[in-house]
Structure formats: structure tokens, C-alpha cells
Amino acid sequence: xxxxxxxxxxxxxxxxxxxxxxxxxxxxxxxxxxxxxxxxxxxxxxxxxxxxxxxxxxxxxxxxxxxxxxxxxxxxxxxxxxxxxxxxxxxxxxxxxxxxxxxxxxxxxxxxxxxxxxxxxxxxxxxxxxxxxxxxxxxxxxxxxxxxxxxxxxxxxxxxxxxxxxxxxxxxxxxxxxxxxxxxxxxxxxxxxxxxxxxxxxxxxxxxxxxxxxxxxxxxxxxxxxxxxxxxxxxxxxxxxxxxxxxxxxxxxxxxx
Amino acid sequence: xxxxxxxxxxxxxxxxxxxxxxxxxxxxxxxxxxxxxxxxxxxxxxxxxxxxxxxxxxxxxxxxxxxxxxxxxxxxxxxxxxxxxxxxxxxxxxxxxxxxxxxxxxxxxxxxxxxxxxxxxxxxxxxxxxxxxxxxxxxxxxxxxxxxxxxxxxxxxxxxxxxxxxxxxxxxxxxxxxxxxxxxxxxxxxxxxxxxxxxxxxxxxxxxxxxxxxxxxxxxxxxxxxxxxxxxxxxxxxxxxxxxxxxxxxxxxxxxx
Numbered sequence: 001x002x003x004x005x006x007x008x009x010x011x012x013x014x015x016x017x018x019x020x021x022x023x024x025x026x027x028x029x030x031x032x033x034x035x036x037x038x039x040x041x042x043x044x045x046x047x048x049x050x051x052x053x054x055x056x057x058x059x060x061x062x063x064x065x066x067x068x069x070x071x072x073x074x075x076x077x078x079x080x081x082x083x084x085x086x087x088x089x090x091x092x093x094x095x096x097x098x099x100x101x102x103x104x105x106x107x108x109x110x111x112x113x114x115x116x117x118x119x120x121x122x123x124x125x126x127x128x129x130x131x132x133x134x135x136x137x138x139x140x141x142x143x144x145x146x147x148x149x150x151x152x153x154x155x156x157x158x159x160x161x162x163x164x165x166x167x168x169x170x171x172x173x174x175x176x177x178x179x180x181x182x183x184x185x186x187x188x189x190x191x192x193x194x195x196x197x198x199x200x201x202x203x204x205x206x207x208x209x210x211x212x213x214x215x216x217x218x219x220x221x222x223x224x225x226x227x228x229x230x231x232x233x234x235x236x237x238x239x240x241x242x243x244x245x246x247x248x249x250x251x252x253x254x255x256x257x
Numbered sequence: 258x259x260x261x262x263x264x265x266x267x268x269x270x271x272x273x274x275x276x277x278x279x280x281x282x283x284x285x286x287x288x289x290x291x292x293x294x295x296x297x298x299x300x301x302x303x304x305x306x307x308x309x310x311x312x313x314x315x316x317x318x319x320x321x322x323x324x325x326x327x328x329x330x331x332x333x334x335x336x337x338x339x340x341x342x343x344x345x346x347x348x349x350x351x352x353x354x355x356x357x358x359x360x361x362x363x364x365x366x367x368x369x370x371x372x373x374x375x376x377x378x379x380x381x382x383x384x385x386x387x388x389x390x391x392x393x394x395x396x397x398x399x400x401x402x403x404x405x406x407x408x409x410x411x412x413x414x415x416x417x418x419x420x421x422x423x424x425x426x427x428x429x430x431x432x433x434x435x436x437x438x439x440x441x442x443x444x445x446x447x448x449x450x451x452x453x454x455x456x457x458x459x460x461x462x463x464x465x466x467x468x469x470x471x472x473x474x475x476x477x478x479x480x481x482x483x484x485x486x487x488x489x490x491x492x493x494x495x496x497x498x499x500x501x502x503x504x505x506x507x508x509x510x511x512x513x514x
Contacts, residue, residue: 009273021262021281029289034296084426122373125381128307137314141445144318145369151411152367158418222422229421229429240440240447 048129051121055139056252058114059245061187065111065148066242068184068191072109073235075194079104080228086211087221095211100198102214103167103175105227106160109192111238113148138251147241152233159227166217171210174200305386308378309509312396315371316506318444322368323404323499325441325448329366330492332451337362337485343468344478352468357455359471360424360432362484363417366449368495370405392512399505404498409490416484423474428467431457 079101086098121127130136179198183190214220266274336358342348343355378384387393436455440447471477
């Protein structure tokens with residue numbers, strides 16, 4: 001009887017409708033998920049736009065940092081050359097200027113890079129939201145080496161320790177307080193400039209004594225010359241990194257337009 | 258449509274039809290999700306091939322960076338050998354070529370690795386999209402050590418500090434100006450090439466004086482020889498890393514014809 005019942009039901013059932021219903025459900029679920037995926041993709045594209053804009057700001061900050069470091073190094077180099085001239089017997093450099101220059105030649109102003117957007121893009125895999133392979137390559141190229149952590153960029157010549165250990169503390173204090181770093185705003189944080197000129201109100205005798213003492217140090221010229229070399233290598237590299245940063249900015253602008 | 262037919266079937270107490278309706282929904286949702294999963298898997302495979310393409314691009318950049326360094330080191334070694342010859346009074350080297358060789362022997366270039374895609378694959382877990390275990394094994398092995406951070410490759414011999422401390426800044430400046438690094442494009446960023454020959458336009462006495470001063474330094478030969486040893490160890494390691502990079506690139510190419 002049950003069997004007959006079942007056969008009757010099976011016979012009476014509209015199988016075309018059953019298939020149609022099944023198809024509708026399968027298709028409905030699939031489309032629902034697909035629409036949600038499309039939506040996600042659209043959000044992703046908007047996100048990519050935002051990230052590119054933030055990347056642009058990071059690179060602009062990098063350029064600001066590099067420019068301020070190069071400007072600082074420029075002043076340091078002038079002081080170094082003045083000190084070398086004095087050591088080599090140039091009499092137009094006074095004892096005071098020699099001592100000041102010898103100290104200022106040891107000043108440093110390390111740069112920093114702005115990699116937060118890149119790091120975010122990377123750790124979340126969002127780099128794939130960018131559609132242009134060329135732009136991706138340029139971004140990867142620029143960030144492959146952190147210029148601010150490069151051995152050449154972070155190197156500090158031993159001259160700094162040398163002169164700051166030798167020079168009487170009173171003189172160092174006076175130079176620092178009168179002509180030390182001036183804090184300036186750089187890339188939403190702070191950097192420094194070094195005054196290009198410096199005059200101190202200390203007694204001449206103190207300077208001539210210090211200058212004589214420095215002239216007697218056999219290693220002073222050696223240390224100073226290496227200091228200039230380290231400084232020059234840094235500037236050369238920073239200038240090149242700035243060029244790469246400029247190129248990346250252009251590539252981003254091309255991509256956006 | 259389903260809802261209407263279900264309520265109609267319940268009203269009519271046609272339980273067989275209700276059961277079929279339930280089956281339709283359960284089976285329909287299951288198949289719908291399954292199709293979406295297949296779709297996702299397909300996208301994953303596409304994603305894997307995108308990542309492998311980018312990994313290949315990273316490897317090509319590694320190779321470019323390594324080759325630029327190898328080419329640079331080959332030139333540095335020639336200059337170093339010339340300076341050694343001059344110190345040993347062999348193969349008649351002019352004072353000018355000796356001084357130039359002595360300076361250029363201290364040039365360094367540096368290499369950098371391109372690990373961005375690998376890092377991304379790791380942090381997002383996308384490395385599991387690659388189906389071949391042997392390829393995964395090779396990728397892990399290649400990236401297990403960052404060649405740019407390898408201590409042999411990063412080592413800078415003390416010769417650099419020695420010669421740049423000893424040589425007068427005016428001569429260093431002249432060499433840098435006439436025959437310093439020539440910036441070239443390497444791996445979407447910049448690298449350098451060192452000119453193989455160099456002539457200076459200095460007619461004054463400073464060249465022979467400097468050459469004589471360098472010859473009189475007892476540490477000159479010692480420092481130079483160690484510089485060459487460091488350079489050679491670097492080159493040996495760079496070549497091995499280059500070989501590994503080429504091998505991995507071939508394996509990826511084989512995996513995705």
C-alpha cells in the first residue's frame with residue numbers, strides 16, 4: 001500500500017517543476033555569492049585608489065627627508081673643507097673658524113624612510129589590487145631596498161667620535177648652544193638644519209689653544225678626509241634615490257590619469 | 258515560487274511534495290556553494306600563476322642586481338691589481354695610474370634582493386596556492402637566506418677607510434669627478450658602473466707626491482691584499498647565489514609552461 005501510495009505521488013508529481021525549482025535555488029545561491037564577490041572587488045578598486053594616494057604622500061615625504069638631509073650634509077661638507085684647508089696651512093681660516101669647523105664637520109642628520117603604506121599593501125596582499133604590472137614593478141623596485149637603512153646611508157665615520165673625544169668640552173658646549181642643530185619641520189615630523197655660519201663670544205686664547213692642540217693630532221687629517229668621503233658617498237646615493245622616487249611619482253600620476 | 262509551492266503543499270498536506278521541496282533547497286544550496294567554491298579554486302589557481310609570474314620578475318631583478326655587482330667588482334679588482342703591481346714595482350705603472358688604481362680599489366657597490374612577492378606569499382598564506390611541493394621546497398630554500406644580508410657579501414675591507422683617510426681630498430674629488438660611479442638602471446631602480454679606464458687632468462706635483470706618500474705607507478700592501486681577498490670571496494658567493502636564482506627561475510618556468 002505504501003509502495004502504491006509512493007508510486008501515485010511520484011506519478012502525480014510535476015517533475016519539470018521540481019527540476020526548475022532546483023535550478024532556481026542553485027542559480028540563486030551562486031548569483032548571490034557572485035554579486036557579493038563583485039561588490040568586494042569594487043570595494044577593492046576603491047581601496048587601491050586610496051592606497052595609491054597614500055603611497056604618493058609617503059614618497060613625497062621621502063623626497064622631503066632626502067632634500068633636508070642633502071642640505072644638511074652640504075653645510076657639513078663646507079665646514080669639513082674649511083677644517084682641511086686650515087690643517088693644510090691655509091691662513092685665511094682663523095683659529096676660531098678652524099675649531100668651529102672641526103666640530104661642525106662631525107655633525108650628522110640621519111634620514112628616515114616612509115614605508116608604512118607599502119608595508120600595509122604588502123602584508124595584506126593588496127598589491128594585487130593594482131592592475132598595472134609596470135606600476136607594480138616600479139613600486140617593488142623602489143621599496144626593494146630601504147634607502148634609509150642602507151649601509152652607506154647609515155655609516156658614521158669614526159671622525160665624530162674622534163673629534164668629540166678630543167675637543168675640550170667647554171668649546172663643544174659653546175658651539176652646540178650657539179650654532180647647533182635648529183629643528184625644522186620635515187615630512188610631518190622634525191628634522192634639522194645647521195647654521196652655515198657661526199661666531200662665538202669666547203676668548204680668542206681658548207680658540208688658539210684648542211686649534212694648536214688639534215693641529216698636533218697626527219690623525220686629524222686622516223679622519224677628516226675619510227669623513228668627507230663618507231659624506232660624499234651618502235649624498236651621491238641620496239640624490240639617486242631621490243631620482244628614483246621622482247620617477248615613481250611620475251609613474252603613479254600617469255596611472256591615475 | 259518555492260515558498261508559494263511549499264505553503265500550497267503544506268496546506269494540501271502533500272507531505273511527499275514537501276519532502277521533495279526540502280530536498281530541493283538542501284541540495285540546491287549545497288550545489289550552489291559547491292559551484293562557488295569551484296569558482297574560488299579556479300581564481301586561486303589564477304592567483305597562483307600571477308604570484309609565480311611576479312616571483313619570476315623578482316628573480317630576474319635579483320639576477321640583474323647580482324650581475325651589476327659582479328661587473329662592478331670585476332672592474333674594482335683590475336684597479337686593485339694595478340695598485341698592487343705599482344706597490345710591488347711590477348709591470349711599470351705610472352704614478353697617475355697608481356694613484357687612480359689605489360682609490361678605485363676602494364669603491365663598493367652593494368647588492369640588494371627583491372623579496373617582496375615571497376614575503377607577501379608568506380604573510381597572506383598564498384604560498385599554499387602553489388600545488389607542487391617540490392617547487393615550494395625550492396622557493397623556501399632560495400629565500401631561506403637573504404643574499405643581500407649575507408655577511409660575506411656585505412663585508413667592507415678596512416682598505417676603504419685607510420685609503421680615503423690617507424689620500425688628499427683634492428685628488429679624491431678629481432677621481433670621483435672624472436671616473437666615479439656612472440648611474441645605470443638596474444632592476445627598476447638604480448645601480449652603478451665604474452669606468453674601466455681613467456685619466457686625470459692634473460698637471461701639478463700632487464700626483465707624484467701622493468704616489469710617493471702611498472708607497473711609503475707600510476700598511477698599504479697589507480690593506481690592499483686583504484681588500485682583494487674580501488672582493489674575491491664576495492664574487493664567489495655572488496656567483497653561487499646567481500646560479501641558485503637561475504635554477505629557481507627555470508623550475509618555475511617548467512611548472513607553468
